[in-house]
Amino acid sequence: MTAVAPALSPSVDALRAAFGSAVLRAAVSCGDSIVWVAADRAHEILAWLKNTPGQTFNYLTDVTAVDYRDPDRPLEVSYQLRSLSRKADLRVKIPLDKAQPLAVDSVVDLWRGADWLEREVFDMFGVTFTGHPDLRRILMWDTYAEGHPLRKDFPLRGNFTRAEQTRQALAANPEAHYSMEELSIADAFNELPEDMKRRLLDGQRGELR
Amino acid sequence: MSTRTVEMALATPGLDERGRPSRLPLSIGQPGDDDMGAEHMLVNIGPQHPATHGVLRLVLELEGETVKRCIPHIGYLHSGFEKLGEYRHYNQIVPLTDRTDYLSPMANNVCLALAAEKLMGIEITERCQVLRVIACEMSRIISHLVWLGTTGIDLGAFTPFLWSFYQRERIYNLQEAWTGARLTTSLTRIGGMMADVPDGWEAGLRDFTATFTRTLDEVDTMFTRNSIWCGRTQGVGVLTAEEAINFSLSGPMLRASGVDYDVRKDRPYLGYETYDFDVPVGEHGDIYDRYRVRLEEMYQSNRILEQALDRLARLKGAPLNTDDHRVILPPKGRAMSDMEAMIHHFKQVMEGIPAPAGEAYLGVENPKGELGYYFVADGTAKPVRWRIRPPSFINLACLPKLCEGALLSDVIAINASVDIVMGEIDR
Amino acid sequence: MGLTLPPDGEVTEVPAVSPNWLTTRLDFLVNWGRANSLWPMPFGTACCAIEFMATAAGRFDISRFGMERMSFSPRQADVLICAGRLPFKLAPIIRRVWDQMPQPKWAISMGACASTGGIFDTYAMVQGIDTIIPVDVYVPGCPPRPEGLMYGIMLLQKKIKGETMADPSLRQELLVNEQGFFVPPEKIDEISEPFGNSVHQTRSA
Numbered sequence: 001m002t003a004v005a006p007a008l009s010p011s012v013d014a015l016r017a018a019f020g021s022a023v024l025r026a027a028v029s030c031g032d033s034i035v036w037v038a039a040d041r042a043h044e045i046l047a048w049l050k051n052t053p054g055q056t057f058n059y060l061t062d063v064t065a066v067d068y069r070d071p072d073r074p075l076e077v078s079y080q081l082r083s084l085s086r087k088a089d090l091r092v093k094i095p096l097d098k099a100q101p102l103a104v105d106s107v108v109d110l111w112r113g114a115d116w117l118e119r120e121v122f123d124m125f126g127v128t129f130t131g132h133p134d135l136r137r138i139l140m141w142d143t144y145a146e147g148h149p150l151r152k153d154f155p156l157r158g159n160f161t162r163a164e165q166t167r168q169a170l171a172a173n174p175e176a177h178y179s180m181e182e183l184s185i186a187d188a189f190n191e192l193p194e195d196m197k198r199r200l201l202d203g204q205r206g207e208l209r
Numbered sequence: 210m211s212t213r214t215v216e217m218a219l220a221t222p223g224l225d226e227r228g229r230p231s232r233l234p235l236s237i238g239q240p241g242d243d244d245m246g247a248e249h250m251l252v253n254i255g256p257q258h259p260a261t262h263g264v265l266r267l268v269l270e271l272e273g274e275t276v277k278r279c280i281p282h283i284g285y286l287h288s289g290f291e292k293l294g295e296y297r298h299y300n301q302i303v304p305l306t307d308r309t310d311y312l313s314p315m316a317n318n319v320c321l322a323l324a325a326e327k328l329m330g331i332e333i334t335e336r337c338q339v340l341r342v343i344a345c346e347m348s349r350i351i352s353h354l355v356w357l358g359t360t361g362i363d364l365g366a367f368t369p370f371l372w373s374f375y376q377r378e379r380i381y382n383l384q385e386a387w388t389g390a391r392l393t394t395s396l397t398r399i400g401g402m403m404a405d406v407p408d409g410w411e412a413g414l415r416d417f418t419a420t421f422t423r424t425l426d427e428v429d430t431m432f433t434r435n436s437i438w439c440g441r442t443q444g445v446g447v448l449t450a451e452e453a454i455n456f457s458l459s460g461p462m463l464r465a466s467g468v469d470y471d472v473r474k475d476r477p478y479l480g481y482e483t484y485d486f487d488v489p490v491g492e493h494g495d496i497y498d499r500y501r502v503r504l505e506e507m508y509q510s511n512r513i514l515e516q517a518l519d520r521l522a523r524l525k526g527a528p529l530n531t532d533d534h535r536v537i538l539p540p541k542g543r544a545m546s547d548m549e550a551m552i553h554h555f556k557q558v559m560e561g562i563p564a565p566a567g568e569a570y571l572g573v574e575n576p577k578g579e580l581g582y583y584f585v586a587d588g589t590a591k592p593v594r595w596r597i598r599p600p601s602f603i604n605l606a607c608l609p610k611l612c613e614g615a616l617l618s619d620v621i622a623i624n625a626s627v628d629i630v631m632g633e634i635d636r
Numbered sequence: 637m638g639l640t641l642p643p644d645g646e647v648t649e650v651p652a653v654s655p656n657w658l659t660t661r662l663d664f665l666v667n668w669g670r671a672n673s674l675w676p677m678p679f680g681t682a683c684c685a686i687e688f689m690a691t692a693a694g695r696f697d698i699s700r701f702g703m704e705r706m707s708f709s710p711r712q713a714d715v716l717i718c719a720g721r722l723p724f725k726l727a728p729i730i731r732r733v734w735d736q737m738p739q740p741k742w743a744i745s746m747g748a749c750a751s752t753g754g755i756f757d758t759y760a761m762v763q764g765i766d767t768i769i770p771v772d773v774y775v776p777g778c779p780p781r782p783e784g785l786m787y788g789i790m791l792l793q794k795k796i797k798g799e800t801m802a803d804p805s806l807r808q809e810l811l812v813n814e815q816g817f818f819v820p821p822e823k824i825d826e827i828s829e830p831f832g833n834s835v836h837q838t839r840s841a
Contacts, residue, residue: 029569030569032569059457060457062570062583062596066585066596067594068587084454087475112452112455112456112607112610113455113607116606117603124291138283139283139287139725141725149759149760150594155759156289156292161821161825162763162824162825163825164821166727166817166821168724169724169725170728170815259706264726285681285726285729287760288721288723289760304755305755312686371693371694375693377690391690391781
């Protein structure tokens with residue numbers, strides 16, 4: 001609770017110098033520095049922030065998304081970064097036009113901690129993370145058919161009636177849905193397509209590329 | 210074809226007409242295996258299993274007794290907290306936070322109030338800060354006590370469970386006297402507290418801090434040099450400092466790996482920088498170090514509690530809530546006798562407290578790690594987005610890495626050492 | 637999932653035995669034994685599970701009721717205690733656990749969430765586990781205090797002591813239709829309706 005006027009993080013100027021127009025805008029809200037970047041260069045920018053000496057945002061605090069009540073406002077994917085050594089924070093946001101397919105590049109190759117966080121954003125908002133090794137629903141079950149719960153067009157009680165929800169939940173068999181990794185050692189292995197079989201036999205499953 | 214479509218396509222023919230699996234892939238060798246012909250086996254643990262600390266489900270691929278792969282499945286306790294928060298006033302979210310990490314409800318309440326105050330730009334009084342520190346540290350102790358008791362049971366020691374639950378009951382008594390509830394405390398309000406501590410309450414807490422560490426000493430005697438305990442925990446589930454940072458771990462999990470990072474020290478809130486306490490840091494990153502770190506944290510919390518009690522005595526009679534009338538309800542006596550105060554009271558309860566458009570992230574050091582609340586506001590009295598940065602969700606994500614190559618019995622110990630609480634993981 | 641009705645709706649009738657001195661004495665003996673050695677299957681999911689653990693620990697000591705033997709395998713359990721909220725994702729699990737428990741069996745729904753969905757009137761939550769499995773005792777509270785749970789257990793013991801072998805319907809398995817329901821879907825919709833203040837709490841701004 002300090003009375004010092006909040007200033008924009010110096011990292012924002014460095015980002016502008018390095019990436020120019022890919023940095024869309026920047027602002028300070030409640031003392032937190034926020035920078036909006038273009039989706040197509042987001043991965044590059046986040047890698048730069050992590051690896052550049054003087055920035056060293058080596059700790060990914062959180063990945064989440066925000067869907068605003070105004071339906072025309074873009075959905076934002078938000079990365080909360082932290083430099084443990086410099087004790088500095090930066091929030092990087094990627095606006096995504098809801099009329100287009102929602103997709104950004106995954107940062108699991110930079111931070112392993114992003115794995116489940118990105119799966120959660122995929123589950124709750126329907127944002128696809130390109131290059132994620134195992135992008136599945138994480139909180140809802142695989143065959144969940146109602147949509148993406150944290151989107152604003154999703155009603156609080158869900159899209160279906162309670163009876164229909166109960167019926168679908170009881171029909172969802174937890175034993176029937178194994179992930180590819182689990183299936184790879186099951187007898188279903190023989191039913192996999194050739195290229196996937198080859199990858200699994202080479203031990204490439206679950207590895208980060 | 211994406212991973213997902215393959216999975217769906219393969220899962221469906223495996224069902225009979227009632228939706229039951231006609232084929233249970235349990236014990237099938239993998240073509241091309243060269244590991245001495247050992248059969249691989251899928252073992253499913255949970256979602257209802259006493260050692261998974263809730264409704265976690267683990268699918269393990271075993272070769273003999275060695276874990277080749279561990280695949281956690283979560284979401285069995287997903288209750289829609291974040292969605293529900295978008296339909297509630299800021300003060301109405303406080304009861305929801307009790308039920309996320311239900312092992313440390315008061316610390317969650319404090320984090321929520323701090324985040325909302327950061328969003329609205331509200332200063333709190335010194336006495337309120339001290340009481341919130343007490344709430345946080347009491348929560349840390351009861352949360353670590355549950356961890357100690359349940360981990361002891363998982364590793365075959367029942368007695369510490371009874372000891373730690375006895376001490377928890379003492380804190381529950383204090384919590385109940387303060388808030389009226391044993392577990393769902395709803396202690397804070399924006400700009401202050403739900404209630405001041407009752408008369409004579411401090412004496413009860415003093416009695417607790419004076420005698421509580423004896424239990425810790427007993428546990429220390431029982432465990433720290435116990436050969437069974439050391440054998441089950443030392444060198445098991447090791448994570449290096451770089452890996453711990455890369456996995457975004459926090460709290461005792463991060464510090465046991467040798468990273469000296471504690472939110473209370475590195476970005477202080479509630480005046481933690483003015484308290485005298487140490488942050489225990491491990492060096493091996495194994496289960497044993499996590500145990501040592503948590504045990505020491507309880508001693509340190511006890512130290513903080515004693516200092517906070519001294520300050521509370523000094524601040525006797527000082528105001529508890531901020532005098533900002535935007536957020537604090539008028540006193541009950543005035544609301545019942547004064548028309549304006551009553552209208553004010555009514556409007557604030559019915560319409561909530563509007564927060565200016567903006568967003569705020571605030572992280573605090575919870576027993577499990579860094580708990581962060583991230584609010585996005587658009588000028589109304591309900592948040593556009595209430596995001597919980599769940600420490601145990603992020604800590605649990607490294608479980609597959611920790612279990613790789615461990616023995617089946619180690620999986621139980623490793624899972625216990627992460628200190629998970631499913632209410633927070635699944636939200 | 638679940639045990640299904642026979643296809644032609646055929647139900648076996650068991651002739652009722654009229655109570656006489658012998659059967660009532662036998663009932664008393666059997667019920668006394670059952671009521672005082674209930675093995676609980678703790679289906680602990682959330683906050684209530686912590687209070688359940690407190691009930692099991694030293695101060696409240698559930699072994700006074702002959703219940704200290706927790707049966708984590710449903711196949712040896714007598715009473716299922718659903719302690720905590722039950723999301724839809726968990727619904728097939730509790731149904732499976734219940735189906736695996738042998739007769740005689742009872743269920744306690746501990747806490748507001750298990751009984752009615754509690755404060756979670758959301759897309760993810762079952763609005764009362766009695767839409768999934770039959771429930772004998774509902775314990776209110778959020779979470780119930782250990783004393784509350786013990787009162788529920790004592791009510792269950794009272795219920796057991798009133799049972800008779802002459803009534804085969806008590807031991808009848810729950811049969812579900814092909815959709816997985818044992819209550820009509822309209823009933824589920826009806827009891828899941830928001831009520832009271834929660835009707836007004838679904839506006840987001």
